[in-house]
Amino acid sequence: xxxxxxxxxVKTYPTISKKYDELVCTAGFLEDGSWIRLxxxxxxxxxxxxxxxxxxWIEADVEKSSKDYRSESYKVINRDTITVLNSGSNKxxxxxxxxxxxxxxxxxxxxxxxxxxxxxxxxxxxVIFKPTKIVDFSREPTGRDWPxxxxxxxxxxxxxxxxxxxxxxxxxxxxxxxxxxxxFKYQFQDDSGKKSNLMIEDWEIGMLYINCLKNTQExxxxxxxxxxxxxxxxxxxxxxxxFLGTRLMWHGKSxxxxxxxxxxxxxxxxxxxxx
Numbered sequence: 001x002x003x004x005x006x007x008x009x010v011k012t013y014p015t016i017s018k019k020y021d022e023l024v025c026t027a028g029f030l031e032d033g034s035w036i037r038l039x040x041x042x043x044x045x046x047x048x049x050x051x052x053x054x055x056x057w058i059e060a061d062v063e064k065s066s067k068d069y070r071s072e073s074y075k076v077i078n079r080d081t082i083t084v085l086n087s088g089s090n091k092x093x094x095x096x097x098x099x100x101x102x103x104x105x106x107x108x109x110x111x112x113x114x115x116x117x118x119x120x121x122x123x124x125x126x127v128i129f130k131p132t133k134i135v136d137f138s139r140e141p142t143g144r145d146w147p148x149x150x151x152x153x154x155x156x157x158x159x160x161x162x163x164x165x166x167x168x169x170x171x172x173x174x175x176x177x178x179x180x181x182x183x184f185k186y187q188f189q190d191d192s193g194k195k196s197n198l199m200i201e202d203w204e205i206g207m208l209y210i211n212c213l214k215n216t217q218e219x220x221x222x223x224x225x226x227x228x229x230x231x232x233x234x235x236x237x238x239x240x241x242x243f244l245g246t247r248l249m250w251h252g253k254s255x256x257x258x259x260x261x262x263x264x265x266x267x268x269x270x271x272x273x274x275x
Contacts, residue, residue: 001063001077005031005085006038007100008052010126010243010262013206014044014177016146016154022177024203025261026052027072027126027245033104035072035126037245038062042079044177050082054204054262055097057085068248070125094266101128101264107241109191111256114244118252125246125257128264131188134240135195137232139182139224146179180206181220184227186242186260198244200260205231238265 010027017023017040024043030036038060043051052058061081062074076082107128108114117124154176184205187197208230212223243262250257 001061003059003081004036004062004074005057005059006036007057008054009101009264010245011043011054011203012201012261013180013203016150016176022154025201025245027243027261029100029103029105033100035105036062036074037070037072037126038074038076039065039068041076046079046082050079050084052082052084059083059085070123070246070248070251072124072126073248097264098266111190111194111196112192114258115256118246118257123251125251126261127244127258129242129244131186131240131242132191132193133189134186134236135189136187137185137228138187138197139184139227141181142183144179144181146176151176178210180209182209182224184209184231186231196256198242198256198258198260200231200263202260202262204263235263235265237268239268240265 006028007030008026008028010025012025014022014024022042022044023040026038026041026043028036059081060083061077063077065073065075105128107130109130109132114124114127114129117127184200185197186200187195189195205227209223209227212226213220216222216226241264242260243264244258245261246257247259
C-alpha cells in the first residue's frame with residue numbers, strides 16, 4: 001500500500017456494473033509527471049468533501065491492481081482515504097495545467113505507435129495525443145436504458161445495506177446516473193494521415209448533453225446542436241489534445257483499443273516560458 005498524490009485530468013461518464021454498482025474511471029498524473037489510473041471508483045458514493053474535480057490534486061491510499069496488468073492501473077484501498085488537497089479556483093490557470101500535464105509524458109502524434117505500445121511488456125494504456133487534423137464531430141444513437149438485469153441486481157442491494165444507514169443515505173448510494181442516449185465521437189487524422197473515429201467517454205461531454213437538454217426544455221435536436229457547437233466550433237479554436245485510454249477487455253486485442261477519456265483544450269498562443 002502507498003499513499004499517492006494525483007493530479008486529476010480524467011473522469012469518465014459513469015457506467016453501471018453488477019459487481020460495483022456505478023463506476024467512474026479516474027486518471028491523472030503523479031508528482032513526477034507519470035500517468036496513474038484509479039479504478040474501480042464509485043465516485044458518486046464519496047462524501048461531498050471528497051468529490052474531486054478535474055485539475056485538482058487528491059491523495060489516497062492505493063495499491064497496484066492485481067486484476068489489471070496495465071502498468072498505470074491502481075485501486076484505492078479504502079475510499080475514505082481520499083482527500084482533496086485544493087478546493088479549486090474560479091480562475092483557470094492553463095499555464096499551470098500545461099506545466100503539470102506535459103511535465104514528463106510524451107505527446108504522441110501517430111496512432112500506429114501508440115497501438116503498438118499496448119502489445120509490449122510495459123502495456124502502456126494512457127497517452128497524451130495531439131491530432132494532426134480534426135475531421136468531424138458526430139453522434140450515434142444508442143440504447144436509452146441501462147440493462148434491466150444489471151439494474152435489478154443493483155436495486156436488490158438496497159435491502160443488504162447497513163441497518164445504521166438512513167433511507168435517504170441508502171437511496172443516495174444507490175441512485176442511478178442517467179444513461180446517455182447518444183455516443184459522441186471525434187474523427188481525426190494522425191501525422192501519417194491515418195483516420196480514426198473514437199468515442200468520447202469524458203464526464204464533461206455527458207454533463208454537457210444533460211445540461212443542454214435541460215436548457216432547451218428537453219428538446220433533443222436543439223441540445224445536440226449545442227453540444228456540437230461547443231465540441232466543434234468552440235474547441236476547434238483551442239490547442240486541442242486528447243487523453244486516450246484503453247479498456248482492459250480490449251487492451252492488446254482490439255485493432256485500436258483506445259477511446260477518448262479526456263479532452264485537454266488550452267487556448268492557442270498561450271504565453272508560457274516553457275513552450
